[in-house]
Amino acid sequence: MNLKTRINDDVRSAMRAREAKTLSALRLLLAAIKQREVDERIELDDAAVLAVIDKMLKQRRDSIAQFAAAGRNDLADAERFEADLLGGYLPAGLSAEEVAAALVDAITETGATGPGDIGRVMSALRPRLAGRADMSEVARLVKTRLAGA
Template sequence: MTLKERIQEDVKTAMRARDARRLSALRLISAAIKQREVDERVTLDDAAVISVIDRMIKQRRDSIAQFAAAGRRDLVEAESFEAELLAAYLPARLTTEEISAIIVQAIAEVAAAGPGDMGKVMAVLRSKLAGRADMAAVSQLVKARLGGG
């Protein structure tokens, strides 16, 4: 079963259970996937669905920070619920050691020599780490490895 199919099944389950909160969040995921499929005129595979979900989680984290700063506990809780629900569809997160090993492998793969090659390394890592690591943290690790700071 593909990730997209699993999400559709979870929508049906939430409908049957009359779980409005969960159903609403699942419909947001479905709508984002459908929107990308329509925009790009393709059927998304699991990797593309993971990137959509990853982007949605990032949006939720940004919203949580802004709502917390504004003192809106109700909205923080709603966004946190959605972020947790979205995270359940991502593959297991990698440890720092696993990420470091993949970074070393990617640097060797593109024969990166310095900070100027960071874009090449990140392009390789994006496909390998999508949904399995925080790409901002990965970027910092790559920059440190390549001597960029």
């Protein structure tokens, strides 16, 4: 079962169970997926759906930090609920060792030798690690590795 079908099934289940918070969060996710499909005039595959989910998770994390800083714990809790729900659709995360191994493989494959090659390495890593690792952390590791290369 592909990811979009699973999300649609979960929407139906949430409707039947009358889970308003879950239904609302899933409808936001479906709206983001459909918006991207309309914008790009394509049918999104699982990798593209994961990218949408990853982007929404990043937005939720930013919102949680801002709401917590402003003392709005009620809104931060709502965002945490959505982030937890969205995180359930991501594949299991990779360990630091697995990310490091993928990083070494990508550097070898691209022949990267210095900081000017960061874009090529990230382009090689993105499809492999999207949704399974924090890409901002991966970018930091790539910069560190290539700066010392």
